[in-house]
Amino acid sequence: MAFSPPPANAGQRLAEALSWKPKRREGHNLAGTCPHACGTSDACKLHIDKALWYCFSCGKGGGSYTFAKLLSWGDESCRDALAAAGFETSSDSQQRTNLLDTVDPIDFLAHAKGTTGEAFRAYGAVLQKDGHGIKFPVYGPDGERCSGFTLNSPQDKGKNLRGMPAGLFWPGQRAKPGETWYMVEGVKDAAALWSLGYLNTVGLNTNHLAAKFCHLFQGVDIIVVPDRDEPSEKGAKTTAKMLAGHSRSLRIAQLPGPLAPSHGDDVRDILRLAGGREMVDRAIRLARPVDSHGEFLEQPEFELISGPQLHAADVKLDPIIDRVLYAQQPCVIGGPSKSLKTSLLVEMAISISCRRKFLDHFWIPEKRKVALLSGESGLAALQNCYRRICHSKGLDPAVDAAGFFLSESLPRLDRKDHLDAIGRLIAAHGLDVLILDPLYLAAGEANSASLNEMGAMLRSANSMCLKTGCTLILAHHTIKRPGLLSNRGSQEPLEREDLHGSGIGEWCRQWILLNRRLPYHPGLHEMNFVIGGSAGHSSHWSLSVDEGEFSPEKFGGLEKWSTKLSPLEEAKEFDRIAKSQERAADRKEKTAITTAEDTATIQDYLSQTPNLPGCGKREIRLALHWGDHRMSRAIDLGLAQMLWCETAIIKPNRKTPYPVYKLISSNTQQPLF
Known part of the structure; x- marks a missing residue:
């Protein structure tokens, strides 16, 4: 008896022809009593389309012929049942003998899960001792086997051994530096990719990699292939954060289809579609690189111009404050603690928004909208400073400074959602200048000692401002003993190397540095005031600020704001004569x-x-x-x-x-x- 490939719904039709009544349907299988009468009522699974069967109780199985043979009264009734199910038959006894081959349970479950038995065996699948399903080894952070994962039926999602730690699924080998490895959720998706030729695929026990496993991927290029749902894509970003500093590179692939809130398509779901393999290959090939926070990096696009084009380009400096601040160039205002940084920023913001001379000296070409986001001083101190400065400039604080905006909330520059929110804020208010005070409160979890981390964070923040046409100004602290390495005195003018942390001095294109020139006297500040920038503007000044006495009745604090600028060398000569x-x-x-x-x-x-x-x-x-x-x-x-x-x-x-x-x-x- 010879048979053609099984027709559609062959298993369903064979069960009806043999009067085999399943207890229920489980996915692609019918569950019922075993033809060998092993005593269970639902351990036998018959595939609806392929008519393959396997009993998870006695461990026996086979194809359509053995199933019909066991439930028929003889060859004639067996032939009739198979014919009724749509199988073509002949009287060739030799061909009939070839159909008596039985099905291996590993192959059966692998086929039911959308992969191959060979792929399951690559991940160490073995038949359980009691014959109920198969078991995969699970490996811990030390690379040694620590637990197991069982799969008992085609409908079973599988589970870790009770009381044992979860781990990773390796295909018989570990990752080595310089290799490319693929990460998916679970051993079934890992086996599916392995069967496509992606032999360096590791299966995770959940949707993200735990930190304790990161050292196993030192120097490895990683491509994460998450399921197409929100938790899995969030887990892929978490994996990227965990592997930062361990893997050589990391990319995240996006499977085709809509993003589901949960239970989205995985690799095996895509492979079941027409052209599924090509879609999976394309998703992996187009995997996008991500940063240490799991955010996709912008695709680089570079444009070249020639020397004559550079010469002919209409590029001009746009002064916000003449000889002090120019548009579209990030600026840092730095100084030690309690050196009038915030007060000077309020003076700057009011001067720009109302077109008044900055420090009664520097000309401002036009009015611009300015926002100051300050997380240190408190609203009461900012209000007092605002009132005093407006009064000193002849402005009505209730009316005139409409282009000046203030907030006590600071964004986190290391988070993309905060940068996006700042971008929307700039667009909503039409801001020309954004001031963040201070940087250390806005840096979030970025490591201030890491040049790479700080550079990436500052670049992202400035790129966001450049896209909206806004100029970014950051207030930042200096080290506690500036000038120590260069043998400068504590009252000598600051330099960029005195700014605290890595990358700040290198990143800024213009700067204002403040420190005390003379010891503080109540209400009177004698400051070094250093201006510089890549545009070529540079000057050293002596800044005298008189804030008067504490008078809560007048402005709710200090009573005045009076500034005087003079060339630093002139002030030093005056100080020298006075001291003499x-x-x-x-x-x-x-x-x-x-x-x-x-x-x-x-x-x-x-x-x-x-x-x-x-x-x-x-x-x-x-x-x-x-x-x-x-x-x-x-x-x-x-x-x-x-x-x-x-x-x-x-x-x-x-x-x-x-x-x-x-x-x-x-x-x-x-x-x-």
Whole structure:
């Protein structure tokens, strides 16, 4: 008896011809009693289309002929049943014998799951000892077998062994640096890709890779093929985050079809479609690279221009603040803690939005809309600063600064959804300038010590602003001891290398650096004010800011805002002269005090010799052990104060008069010596 390939619904028709009544339908199979009468009521599965059967109770199975043979009363009734099911038959006994081959349970389950028995065996599938289904080995973070995964029937999704850890499904080998590996969810999809020739495919135990397995993929190129639903695509992004710093590269493939909220199509679902293999191959071939946050990288498109085109291009600098700030170039305002960074940003924002001279010195060509997002100062301090600066510029804070916007909420620059929200905010308000204060609160989880992470984050933030035509300004702190490495003093002007963290100084195209030039006095700030940029503008200034006294009744805090700019070298020369004069005055005062004390000492000494005609300068100097200059200053002061008088005497054996000094008052004191 020979048979052609099974007709449509062959299993269903064979069951009806043999009066075999299944208990229920399970997917592509009918579940019922075993033809061998092994005692179970639903362990036998008969494929509806292919008429293959297998009993998960006794472990026996086969094709349509063996199924019909076991349920028929003889060859004639078996032939009739097969003919009724649509099989073509003949009397060739040799061909009939060839149909008695039985079906291996691994092949049966693999075929039911949309792959091959060879692929299942590549992942270590073996028949369970009790004959109920098959089992796959599961491997832990150390690469050793740690558990198992069982699959008992075509309808069974499979499960890990109870009480055992979950792990990965490897195809008999581990990933090596430099290789390309594919990641899918579960061993069945892994086997399906393996059967297509993707032999380096690892199956995950869930929709994302756990951190404990990441070291197994060091230096490996990874392509993740998630199911076409939201949880799986989110899991693929989580896998990308986990593998950042481990894998050499990572790409994510997108299977065809709509994105489902859950239970979307997997690899095997796509393979069941017409042209399914080509669709899976194309999805893997077009897998897109992602960054360390799992976000798809923009597809690079490069445009070249020639030298003459560059020469002819109409490219001009667009000054927002003349000689200070230019449009479309990211800017950093840096300084130590409590160095007026936020106050200066409010001054800048108000000046730009109302077209008033910045710091009463720098010209602003036109009004622009500015938003300041500050996460440090608090609304009360910002309100006080806003009122004082408006008053200093002759503005009505209730009316004039309509182009100035403020928020206490800061975005996270390391998150794409926050960047998208900022992009919408810029577009909604037509912002020309966006200020974020401070950077360390907006950096999120980015590692400030990593040049690559900070560079990628800052580039994404600036790209978002450039797309909307907005200029980005960041407020940032300096290191605690700026100038230490270059032996600069703490009151010397800052340089970009003093900015804290990696990548900030390299990324910014223009900068303003602030630090104290002189020690702080209440309400009065003497600052170094450094301006620079890639456009070529550069200047060093001395900035004096007078905020007055604390006066809650006036503006709700400090009482005023007064600024004065002067060239830094001029201010330094003024400081040098002032310090020199101060030192001279201190020396003069100290000398006057010392001379007055010395005068009193000489007065005491003269009072001890009231009966002598007087004492000479040399005699007094030797007695007190003083120098000539000290002695002369004290003698002159005493004469000026008329404490003693100068007379002349003729000593024995001398012809010339000898000058001596005698107290004018006749009062005497007790001897001091």
